[in-house]
Amino acid sequence: MNISSGTPKRQSRSARTETIAGIRVLTADARAAAETAAGRGGLRGWWARLQLSSDDHRCATAAGRAGHGEQTGVGRPLAEPSERGYRGLGGGRAAVVAATPEWRATTTQIAGLWPFTVGASAPVIGTPVGSHYVSGAPVHFDPMSWFLRGFITAPIAFVLALNGFGKSSLIRRIATGAVAAGETVLCMGDTKPDYRDLVLRLGGQVIDLGYGYGSLNPLDVGALGAVIDRLPDPDQRRRVAARVEAGQVTIIAGLIELVRGSRVADYEEVLLAAGLRELYSPTGGFTHQRAPLLSDLLEVISGGGERLREFAEEDDEVAYRAATKPLRRSLRALVEGPFGAVFNRPTTVKLDLGSPAVCVDVSRIPEGDTKLLAAVLMVCWSDGFGAVAAAHALADAGLAPARTFEVVMDEIWRVLGVGEFMVDRVDALTRLHRQIGTGLIMCSHTIKDLSAFDSPASQAKALGFFERARAKIIGPVGPEEIDRLRAAVGITETEKLLVTSWAAPRPPSDDDLDPNRRDTPPGTGCFLLKTGEAEEPGIPFRLTFTASERAADVHNTNRRFDNLPGNTTELPNRSTSST
DSSP states (O other), X not given: OOOOTTSOEEEOTTXXXXXXXXXXXXXXXXXXXXXXXXXXXXXXXXXXXXXXXXXXXXXXXXXXXXXXXXXXXXXXXXXXXXXXEEESTTOOOOSSOOOOOOOOOOTTTTTTOOOXXXXXXXXXXXXXXXXXXXXXXXXXXXXXXXXXXXXXXXXXXXXXXXXXXXXXXXXXHHHHHHHHTTOEEEEEEESSOSSHHHHHHTTOEEEEOBTTXXXXXXXXXXXXXXXXXXXXXXXXXXXXXXXXXXXXXXXXXXXXXXXXSSOOOHHHHHHHHHHHHHHTSTTTOOXXXXXXXXXXXXXXXXXXXXXXXXXXXXXXXXXXXXXXXXXXXXXXXXXXXXXXXXXXXXXXXXXXXXXXXXXXEOTTSOTTOHHHHHHHHHHHHHHHHXXXXXXXXXXXXXXXXXXXXXXXXXXXXXXXXXXXXXXXXHHHHHOOOGGGTEEEEEXXXXXXXXXXXXXXXXXXXXXXXXXXXXXXXXXXXOHHHHHHHTTTSOOOHHHHHHHHHHTOOOOOOGGGGSXXXXXXXXTTTEEEXXXXXXXXXXXXXXXXXXXXXXXXXXXXXXXXXXXXXXXXXXXXXXXXXXX
């Protein structure tokens, strides 16, 4: 590189460099020798290319300094330029060159200017769920918004992460965005509870279930049965009534399987349907507005009669009584056993679909009573999906505006853990179709919860819950869990290292004893969003809470630890702790 000959030069002792405008650069002979060495390759060639690159920068700086001049018009010396800015009085030399801050906004928000040359990997569509883990750009996502824009083929998401890293906090954020977008959020079976406080803040409805808190009649047809008389089309009334009956049979059969521990026979399901028809007949006296109880169904099946004997294909009353004894025993267990306190009573509070969100709080059910909890969850889900179908039936008849829903099915492992026979029941409840305008969010700790069965068929069907989710949100998990997930979704090696690093907290130290120096685990709130099965990069992001969320304290699931006797310190960032 040539520099003006008017620039003062000072030869160095080594004769390889010379000083120009205070900058030491290579001489012409030294540059020629370096260029020759660079052309030969090898280690010497690499070193020569490095010297030439450095010398180019120094020559450019020297040329700029020489052309700048030594004095200003008033005789005051100017600051001298260097590699890191201008040195001296009035200069601005920086010891460290910081990265340029980046923001993302619409053209309206930034006064019509679009200065970005490279787009972020996450579209600004849906609920803001955090910032991109690498670029810091905002990440937006919710199943319904992405489905309506064609990013995913079904509005179903599955959130998977170890406990304590913010799964429920992320779902609460998505639910808040869904309500803001005009959707109705249904949290049908809140076991912690994780969504009660949020639903109350949003002005929604909270229903308590449990021993001494509330009851839920599984034969109550709910919102779906209540709209039958409002439908003007006879064919539509007939279709809705048939769906109501099928839903009642499915729920009763599921409850019997929970009590019995084995599947319901085909003829027993026929008897259940026949008994319901007798109850809703003119002689039975029950209507969709006045639903029967389980004890009424047991009485009808126990009473028998010619019509029920025909359905059971028995010739006399003695044979009928013998054939129906297992079914009657199971129904008796539902009526007289612990389940009767919850299921053999009229429904305490019915779902109000006029609310922006509905939460059924089942946290009062004892933790060890897994069968009752699974039964309540199953009935809640059925009631919620029936309410969704009722809203769409009214919309199809022109009696109400079209609506969309977001159903949250948290703690799905609790139901599947009861036995293999529950897989079919849950599978029937979770097959939400795009035609009913409903999004679905499922949640669990590990994919092993979906494959902990002896039967390969049950394992495959349960894993289908995860595979059918077109959006898979993976939080901090271990290396073995990532290997299991790779059977259903493509995950790169880089993503594997990233996700597993989130699950590794830093070693504890004495500094943690100071509450002012505590930090949350590094992986808290970190997730990887995958929307396809191919090994294409997903969207890593970190969930951060807003000031209003922290003030409302809706994400605090550690309240049991807040006021312990002798506890003089607060948990670190307690509003970010969630399971």
